[in-house]
Amino acid sequence: MSNSPATKPDYGVDAPAVMRNFFLIGGACLLLAIFSPHILHLGPVDLNARSFYWPAGFLIAEGFLFLLYVKVGKFRHRDFMLSLHPWRGDEQVLDVGCGRGLLLAGAAKRISALSGTGHATGIDVWSNIDMGGNSSAATQHNLDLEDISRYCTLLSQPAQTMSFPDATFDVVLSNLCIHNIYDQPTRRQALQQIVRVLKPGGIALLSDYKLTGEYASELANAGLIVEKKRGSLITTFPPLTVVMARKPM
Ligand SMILES: C[S@@+](CC[C@H](N)C(=O)[O-])C[C@H]1O[C@@H](n2cnc3c(N)ncnc32)[C@H](O)[C@@H]1O
Incomplete structure (x- = not known):
């Protein structure tokens, strides 16, 4: 081999x-x-x-x-999630729990196809229980193969203690990450970090197979305008729900 x-x-x-x-x-x-x-x-x-x-x-x-x-x-679910935002190409994007770069690469491709002035940052703790072969190096290799590395940055940091200044990102994405934080106070901390780093007018798209009610109420309590969207019931298993939340201007 x-x-x-x-x-x-x-x-x-x-x-x-x-x-x-x-x-x-x-x-x-x-x-x-x-x-x-x-x-x-x-x-x-x-x-x-x-x-x-x-x-x-x-x-x-x-x-x-x-x-x-x-x-x-x-891949269909990634495209569905990304279709919920009208892309311009100048967005600062954060993918929380980016894993091998599924959403990160999708967002970076949209940025590169438009004005190309935006940037996509992926954060993760690289758990191999949550994602096979997970590492910053494996994800970087995917970005290199997709020829989008110049639009992307990978950082090792947990969702609940992000290092970014307030109001850094126009778009915050996350798929199948937050349920992996097992205790509710820490999950709440992660959601509060997402709210904190989102710019006024920015959008968070958080997809998961459970706990999306909890995410929606935490974001609504923080003053965001929240809607829930359903992906395909056949090709997402377990069925995934996207919490779409916009931070008022
Ligand atoms: C099931 S994978 C999904 C990866 C990617 N979002 C996707 O859809 O392909 C979940 C990811 O969340 C990451 N993760 C788990 N807990 C995390 C935390 N507290 N902060 C950041 N990332 C975390 C794992 O390391 C893993 O890469």
Whole structure:
């Protein structure tokens, strides 16, 4: 096998252990349903082994939906999110939890295709649990391959303690990041940082599969005008909701 760097951008597998477990546990249920004796005696309980076809089908289907998101859906969802802002090309953009650069690269391509005076900054803590092969170097390699490095900066910093001055960004993006902050006070801190670094008139587009109600109320309480948008239910798995919040002038 070659160790040479990839020649095509690779935006990675989100939560790789989750996808692996869908296939592994689903596969184990399938084997049990096919090959074990019809009735399984578990202590005093008798189980019909064929009933394992149900969890097997469910888990393997979820694995394939996850794979569909990784291969196709995330690019569609990225385009859907970016279509919620009318791009000019001069925006200062922040991608919170940029991972391998999916949204960052999308925003930078829009900037480069227009006036080209804007800039996209990605911050991350490079967790390999949340994103396979996650590192600043891997993301930089993607930006180089996309030929947009001059429009981008990568920084290692957590969402909850951003170093940027107040009112730095016109657009703040984030996909599948904030739920990875497990305690609510720290999540609130991250959302407050997003509000702080957003310019008056700027827009935040925060996408996630859960906790979006919490994000929406935190942003509304901070005085932003908030709407929720739904991406495709088929190609985003789990289904993603975008919280779109504008900071008043
Ligand atoms: C599922 S990945 C999504 C990456 C990218 N947004 C995308 O859609 O492809 C979640 C990302 O959030 C990052 N992350 C998790 N907690 C974070 C935090 N507190 N601050 C910044 N990034 C964080 C992880 O390192 C990971 O790169």
